Amino acid sequence: MQSNFELSCKIARDAIAVPVIPLDTIRYEAQHRPSESAGRRRRGVLAAVVASLSIVAAAAAADIFGHVQISLNPSGTVHLYFDGGDRFRGPLLNPKQQDLEKAARAMNFAAILPKGLPKGTDAEGLMVLGPGAMQIAYNLPGAWRRSNHLLFVILANPKSVAPENAKPPKTKYTMEFGQTTGVGAVHWMVGQEEVIVLKSTITPSELAHFKTVMMAQAR
Amino acid sequence: MANPVSAELVDAARTGGRDEIEVLLRTVWPDAYRLARAILGEDQPAEDAAQEACIIVYRTVASLRNSAAFRTWFYRIVVREAADLKRRRLRAEPSAETPASVRDQTASIDVWRALSGLTDNLREVVVLHYFEDLSSPEIASVLGIPEGTVRFRLMIARRRLRPLLGEYSERFSESSGEAQTYAI
Numbered sequence: 001m002q003s004n005f006e007l008s009c010k011i012a013r014d015a016i017a018v019p020v021i022p023l024d025t026i027r028y029e030a031q032h033r034p035s036e037s038a039g040r041r042r043r044g045v046l047a048a049v050v051a052s053l054s055i056v057a058a059a060a061a062a063d064i065f066g067h068v069q070i071s072l073n074p075s076g077t078v079h080l081y082f083d084g085g086d087r088f089r090g091p092l093l094n095p096k097q098q099d100l101e102k103a104a105r106a107m108n109f110a111a112i113l114p115k116g117l118p119k120g121t122d123a124e125g126l127m128v129l130g131p132g133a134m135q136i137a138y139n140l141p142g143a144w145r146r147s148n149h150l151l152f153v154i155l156a157n158p159k160s161v162a163p164e165n166a167k168p169p170k171t172k173y174t175m176e177f178g179q180t181t182g183v184g185a186v187h188w189m190v191g192q193e194e195v196i197v198l199k200s201t202i203t204p205s206e207l208a209h210f211k212t213v214m215m216a217q218a219r
Numbered sequence: 220m221a222n223p224v225s226a227e228l229v230d231a232a233r234t235g236g237r238d239e240i241e242v243l244l245r246t247v248w249p250d251a252y253r254l255a256r257a258i259l260g261e262d263q264p265a266e267d268a269a270q271e272a273c274i275i276v277y278r279t280v281a282s283l284r285n286s287a288a289f290r291t292w293f294y295r296i297v298v299r300e301a302a303d304l305k306r307r308r309l310r311a312e313p314s315a316e317t318p319a320s321v322r323d324q325t326a327s328i329d330v331w332r333a334l335s336g337l338t339d340n341l342r343e344v345v346v347l348h349y350f351e352d353l354s355s356p357e358i359a360s361v362l363g364i365p366e367g368t369v370r371f372r373l374m375i376a377r378r379r380l381r382p383l384l385g386e387y388s389e390r391f392s393e394s395s396g397e398a399q400t401y402a403i
Contacts, residue, residue, distance in 0.1 A: 005330075009330055009349035016257070019262075021244065023241060023244065025270065030277035143263075147270060
């Protein structure tokens with residue numbers, strides 16, 4: 001017969017609310033963490049991250065603008081196509097403002113850096129995706145976000161963003177990243193720049209504020 | 220009761236690619252989190268420990284030789300990660316005591332309070348036995364200790380829990396008017 005204690009344990013176990021699995025973080029850490037030992041979670045490092053990243057050898061190079069093409073998928077993820085591995089630099093962890101500005105100056109368009117993100121948001125990683133795009137990984141504030149603090153913002157030359165339903169180019173390297181749940185997966189134009197915000201735990205109001213401030217910068 | 224993980228699922232993860240591993244991780248995540256939560260007694264550290272365990276599974280499941288051993292192997296990783304996390308936190312904040320556990324509103328016995336009164340070693344065997352339904356040989360395999368040690372720890376844990384459970388027993392008896400025996 002089951003004892004009261006045993007029964008209570010079962011009830012207590014089932015009553016534990018399970019958070020959503022932070023699969024993007026797990027995937028990235030599994031693929032990129034250098035040491036086998038499971039050290040403490042390094043939010044700063046993992047934030048640098050592409051939620052899932054795979055570089056796949058493919059066919060020969062094609063002619064794409066700025067050596068990079070960004071393809072937005074209906075699921076909210078993005079594909080990046082490079083015509084050469086040397087076009088990809090990063091991630092630079094915990095970039096300073098001057099690092100972001102330097103990367104922005106190297107773009108082949110007038111890059112406007114993100115502003116208007118929630119107070120307490122830190123830049124955790126920077127990737128230069130060829131002269132046509134750069135990606136900044138942010139660490140959103142707020143304990144309520146639990147393990148899902150990452151926000152990925154891509155600043156791209158509109159010419160490097162593939163039109164909807166475009167066939168993927170045959171390039172040497174492909175990267176795929178982004179979550180499939182959360183708020184985001186939106187893009188808009190600011191001046192000569194395409195701003196792409198991938199899905200994250202950013203709230204609709206935070207996202208709206210971010211967009212408003214960014215739009216104001218272009219005026 | 221833990222979610223059953225089929226051998227096919229484990230086989231697919233061992234031999235397949237990223238997608239198969241992620242299907243497996245989604246399946247075992249609730250168990251990992253609950254086990255870590257029961258051992259650590261807090262939400263955020265439990266999530267960290269479960270996440271670390273899943274990272275290890277992601278990286279090493281392909282090297283698992285026997286799919287049938289997955290459950291024990293996986294629990295071993297979760298328990299180890301939880302214990303490591305606890306040690307690191309104690310080193311970082313040696314004077315910090317474990318925060319009061321969340322009281323269980325649904326169970327007649329406050330399990331969390333009972334568990335928080337046990338040492339880490341005892342708590343682990345109690346959690347694996349009563350929460351996860353593991354047998355003594357399975358617990359021995361998970362913790363890497365002899366079966367006799369598992370049984371001894373369970374016995375000690377029961378003795379230590381008895382006064383606390385007795386307190387509940389009296390309260391419960393008064394309210395229900397029935398004699399209660401807690402055979403744990």
